[in-house]
Amino acid sequence: MTDKVEAAAQTMIENLEKKTGKSLDQWIAIARASGFEKHGQIVKYLKTEHGFTHGFANMVSIKARETAASPKTxxxxxxxxxxxxxxxxxxxxxxxxxxxxxxxxxxxxxxxxxxxxxxxxxxxxxxxxxxxxxxxxxxxxxxxxxxxxxxxxxxxxxxxxxxxxxxxxxxxxxxxxxxxxxxxxx
Structure with a gap:
């Protein structure tokens, strides 16, 4: 089951770049630069300002908040x-x-x-x-x-x-x- 979930997540990340021309890391940087910190705020920002579907906005918001909160080294x-x-x-x-x-x-x-x-x-x-x-x-x-x-x-x-x-x-x-x-x- 975990392999299927990981494969689906990887497909979604690949599709994000195909559809937007920007990588997940680039979108994470954009989400962080927005100044929004709460999940719902980031989702709304990506949907209204960048035309994201809910699925992509949700994924980017989760990843942006995970990496911002997690230690780097x-x-x-x-x-x-x-x-x-x-x-x-x-x-x-x-x-x-x-x-x-x-x-x-x-x-x-x-x-x-x-x-x-x-x-x-x-x-x-x-x-x-x-x-x-x-x-x-x-x-x-x-x-x-x-x-x-x-x-x-x-x-x-x-x-x-x-x-x-x-x-x-x-x-x-x-x-x-x-x-x-x-x-x-x-």
């Missing part, structure tokens, strides 16, 4: 995750410095709410879950939960285990070894 995503939780950033920095030592193929892939740790596939994630805690998700299939290495439960279905951290001092050899095991298996 990986650093922006991480900064946003720790906004209001600055005291937790040293935990993230300590973890990523240690993980970077695993190999040249480690990829830190920031998302809106967490940073995915990847090699050939995801082997873990780092997420500032509360104002006082960072959760480290780790893919350790077949390993029993023990002590601070918990089953992930409802935390995140993309990992098998979780470790809760409240201080950079808790980023110790034991945790790094678990992450390295997951990295080796990825």
């Amino acid at each position: 990986a650093d922006d995503l991480v900064d946003n995750q720790y906004s209001g939780k600055e005291s937790l950033r040293p935990i993230y920095d300590t973890l990523t410095a240690a993980i970077a030592q695993f190999g040249d193929d480690v990829v830190l892939a920031p998302k809106k709410a967490y940073v995915s740790l990847r090699r050939n596939k995801q082997f873990g994630l780092i997420q500032p879950s509360t104002k006082t805690r960072v959760d480290v998700g780790i893919n350790l299939k077949g390993m029993d939960a023990d002590g601070r290495l918990e089953k992930s439960g409802s935390f995140n279905s993309m990992v098998s285990h979780r470790v809760r951290l409240t201080s950079p001092d808790e980023v110790n050899e034991e945790l790094i070894n678990w992450l390295h095991q997951a990295y080796d298996a990825a």
Whole structure:
């Protein structure tokens, strides 16, 4: 189903350029330059000033508002995750410095709410879950939960285990070894 939705969206983007002579990115810039911020205002502007059909106006408005509100770089995503939780950033920095030592193929892939740790596939994630805690998700299939290495439960279905951290001092050899095991298996 997702493939069909993505294919339909891509067709609509291609048709927008064919019908108007401008790309989606150009229309996003025009929509932003209009000064309108609300979805309905942008839709109305594109329909009345540029003769858009509702479908095209709706799509451009959604894309313009998404890109305006979303961070532009990986650093922006991480900064946003720790906004209001600055005291937790040293935990993230300590973890990523240690993980970077695993190999040249480690990829830190920031998302809106967490940073995915990847090699050939995801082997873990780092997420500032509360104002006082960072959760480290780790893919350790077949390993029993023990002590601070918990089953992930409802935390995140993309990992098998979780470790809760409240201080950079808790980023110790034991945790790094678990992450390295997951990295080796990825």
